[in-house]
Amino acid sequence: MIRHVLWDLDGTLLDFLSAERAAVKKCFAIFGLGECTDEMAARYSAVNVRYWEKLERGEMTREEILPGRFREFLTSCGRDGGLAERFNLEYEERLTDTVIFLPGARETVEALRGRVVQSIVTNGNKIVQIPKLRASGLGEIMDHVFISELMGAEKPTRAFFDAVFAELGEPDPGEVLIVGDSLTSDMLGGVNAGIRTCWYNPAGKPNPRNIPVDYEIREISRVTEITGQ
Ligand SMILES: [Mg+2]
Incomplete structure (x- = not known):
């Protein structure tokens, strides 16, 4: 679950x-x-x-x-x-002038709202990410937002995820899923943190370093099934 x-x-x-x-x-x-x-x-x-x-x-x-x-x-x-x-x-x-959702993304986070705790975990810059979260409406949909620049640690480090876990009240790692398009920051970060990993890979790119992923998806809407919702 x-x-x-x-x-x-x-x-x-x-x-x-x-x-x-x-x-x-x-x-x-x-x-x-x-x-x-x-x-x-x-x-x-x-x-x-x-x-x-x-x-x-x-x-x-x-x-x-x-x-x-x-x-x-x-x-x-x-x-x-x-x-x-x-x-x-x-x-x-x-x-921040151009905010475009990827296919199915807005529908998926809206469908999961209130059913799971949703957080943004990003290595982007605060000066860019904060206006984007506001313009996209994601800041309001998300329960938490974690911007590495404000935390003093980046994905994929364990320190970044330790800070996230502290803020989330130390959830059971088996109940936490990271969804991202990057093998080197999101998937490796998930492995470092001992949580479940879901690689959003719409183009079907290879995984040259064989970073282990629990789920690989081409459509973001599949996250709804993976979470059991
Ligand atoms: Mg990314």
């Missing part, structure tokens, strides 16, 4: 890719950097993923990755990498 669901936010409930590509394109226009093509926006997405993985592995700090990703990306596009700090601040503001 699952009593607690820990939801990742970006790429699990919200369509982060569309939002980030729209934000990067807007920033190109704002800074007068010419056209940002779809290919360039996709390249940014790949750079961004690599930088967040450095944070997950403890190789870089949050303060380093935020401008660092744009320094690399702008330079790779032949633009001025020295704009990275200012570009990042503008990007974070623009990122």
